Amino acid sequence: MAEACTTRKNIQGHPCFGGNHHKNGRMHLAVAPRCNIKCGYCTRRHDCANESRPGVTSKLLTPREAIAKVREVMASEIMGQLIKVIGIAGPGDPLANEETFETFRMIGEEFPHLIKCMSTNGLLLPERIDDLEDLGLHSLTVTVNALDPVVGAKIYSFINYRGSMHHGEEAAAILIANQLEGLRRAADYGMTIKVNTVYIPGVNESQIPLIAEKVKSLGAFVMNVMPIIPQADFSAIVPPTPVEIAAVQAANEKIIGQFKHCRQCRADAVGLIGQDMQFARPACAA
Secondary structure: OOHHHHHOOOOOOOOOOOOOOOOOEEEEOOOEOOOOEEEOOOOOOOOOOOOOOOOOOOOOOOHHHHHHHHHHHHOOOOHHHHEEEEEEOOEOOHHHOHHHHHHHHHHHHHOOOOEEEEEEOOOOHHHHHHHHHHOOOOEEEEEOOOOOHHHHHHHEEEEEEOOEEEEHHHHHHHHHHHHHHHHHHHHHOOOEEEEEEEEOOOOOHHHHHHHHHHHHHHOOOEEEEEEOOOOHHHOOOOOOOHHHHHHHHHHHOOOOEEOOOOOOOOOOOEEEOOEEEOOOOOOOOO
């Protein structure tokens, strides 16, 4: 296990890593529109202000617009006391967007007391982890859905890596290798690591305990098993029930801590988990 596990950065205040999610809030900044992989369960073509799912935002922000929103929230008497974490989780992949790094730089300069957090598919993690450490990233979430490229090929249509398109098992193998190497290096830096896994019945359920064991050995702190949201290539799939999710979590808890209050947040979520506010509330698009 990575030595950094014994020197893990303080998680106090982070609602997604063990902090009190009834009192501590987070603010996601939607500054990262571009993505470098195609997940079969992802669609970003429509938005309803009343829905909560990854990849959704009411408005893309530039880094300057993002810091202005942070100032607005932190100036609020209530929200300024509530927000402890600034996260970047899309709507694309943060590491595929230079705006992510510029935004974190500005946050660090103006609000150094806020925890910086990021969610990524991990494809570019090995080559950008040093930059994230330099920016003072505290918490990292990586979505790992398979360790076997054969299974991964059923989930990912393609990846765009270093200017080349890769498909099938080749794409999945590159992605998985980079995810695991990135996790190892993040743990070496002492970052607090959460691994998300989307539970897709009939596709990757046998992979979930293997993922738990592997990411734990690499230094991950907690795992979040999420039910698939039926859409895109998996629109016809029946998602796992709450009972099935709970059973998987109970089994995995013997291996690694389980995050059990995830609400599969939007890329522009602000506030407490499950009690978000958005700055824009457009009508639901068809």
